[in-house]
Amino acid sequence: MEEIRLKDIRKAQRNARRKALRRNRALGLSYLKVKDSQLVSVDPKGKETIIGTPHFGMKRISQKRFKLNGR
Secondary structure, X not given: OOEEEHHHHHHHHHHHHHHHXXXXXXXXXXXXXXXXXXXXXXXXXXXXXXXXXXXXXXXXXXXXXXXXXXX
C-alpha cells in the first residue's frame, strides 16, 4: 500500500484552493471561508462580509503519515 504524507495532502489542498479561487473570480462568483472563527462571504472584487459563526468546527491533523485502505 502506498502511504500519503501530510505534506502531500497540504500541497494538494493548497493547489485546489488556488484553482477554485481563480475560477470563482473569473466567473464572477462569491465564495465562503472561515476567518477568525467567523463565516465570511467574499465577493469577486474581494469585499468580505461576515455572515456569522459556522455550524461546523475545524480539526487539526497532527499525523505525518496516513494509510488508505483498499489501495
